[in-house]
Amino acid sequence: MSLLLFTATACGVELKIPATAQITCITNSDCPNDYRCTEGRCLSLATNLPPQVVVGTPERALDLVSLPITVTDFEGDTVTFTGIYVTAGVAQPATLDPLIVQATSRGEDAVLTWHAVDSHDL
Numbered sequence: 001m002s003l004l005l006f007t008a009t010a011c012g013v014e015l016k017i018p019a020t021a022q023i024t025c026i027t028n029s030d031c032p033n034d035y036r037c038t039e040g041r042c043l044s045l046a047t048n049l050p051p052q053v054v055v056g057t058p059e060r061a062l063d064l065v066s067l068p069i070t071v072t073d074f075e076g077d078t079v080t081f082t083g084i085y086v087t088a089g090v091a092q093p094a095t096l097d098p099l100i101v102q103a104t105s106r107g108e109d110a111v112l113t114w115h116a117v118d119s120h121d122l
């Protein structure tokens with residue numbers, strides 16, 4: 001009587017992407033699972049990117065200065081604004097109308113109003 005013994009082994013490969021890796025892409029399908037294509041780079045879905053703010057040209061004013069802005073946040077987070085101004089190298093809090101923007105990945109337009117007349121530099 002002979003005994004035949006088979007042993008099966010399996011090997012697996014776990015490829016981890018280093019946190020510092022920069023993978024270029026055109027669409028989400030170019031990225032690994034759990035990544036998205038954002039501005040030509042694959043970014044982890046676990047990464048919360050900071051919002052981006054583009055400030056337009058304000059109209060000339062002496063009291064209320066209206067700053068048109070576009071707020072972009074890829075996760076769609078709420079963005080709250082505060083501000084400072086600098087006079088003679090000293091930072092002072094700027095008096096702003098409260099502004100909270102529900103940002104989107106496509107950009108959300110808003111207007112930031114600064115009460116410049118409340119500033120000590122006028």
